[in-house]
Amino acid sequence: MSGKSTGRTTGITPETRGATGCLLAALGATTALVVWASRAAFSIDGGFEGHARDLSVLFVDLPLIVLGGALVPLFAWALTTRWVHRPWAAVLSAVAALTLGIWGLTEWWTPPQHPDPGYGPGI
Numbered sequence: 001m002s003g004k005s006t007g008r009t010t011g012i013t014p015e016t017r018g019a020t021g022c023l024l025a026a027l028g029a030t031t032a033l034v035v036w037a038s039r040a041a042f043s044i045d046g047g048f049e050g051h052a053r054d055l056s057v058l059f060v061d062l063p064l065i066v067l068g069g070a071l072v073p074l075f076a077w078a079l080t081t082r083w084v085h086r087p088w089a090a091v092l093s094a095v096a097a098l099t100l101g102i103w104g105l106t107e108w109w110t111p112p113q114h115p116d117p118g119y120g121p122g123i
Contacts, residue, residue, distance in 0.1 A: 012087050020087070024077050024094045025070040028101075032069025035102055036062060043111045057111055065105065073098040 012020075040061065046053030076097035080090035 017081070017087075020091070021074055021077060024091070024098075025074045028073040028094075028098045029066045029070040031098060031102060032065050032105070033062075035105060036065045039106070039109070040111050054111065061109070061111070065109075068101065068105075069098070072101040 036057075040057040042052070043054040043057045073094035077090045077094035080093040081087065084090065084093075
């Protein structure tokens with residue numbers, strides 16, 4: 001075997017391809033973590049006297065959200081690179097997938113944000 005590939009080339013080395021994939025996965029995980037932290041802050045703090053504390057957001061939601069944030073752009077980038085053979089289009093596809101994933105997360109996942117209705121502004 002001569003080592004030459006017969007398919008289309010992208011002009012990108014395998015090392016660059018791997019580094020780009022890792023960079024996109026890190027960007028996705030970090031973005032998902034930032035969005036998660038702003039929405040889960042009340043569940044971790046618990047509000048007045050910690051009565052609404054729900055630490056399941058740390059043990060269940062956090063790992064799933066960070067994993068999803070890392071995998072969604074990585075898979076979109078890998079599939080687009082394989083089909084289109086254009087690195088810039090693959091990066092654009094990964095960023096678009098991450099944006100849609102974060103939008104879907106904020107629409108679907110809403111932990112408690114305020115205390116129960118019985119707790120008003122005070123007496």
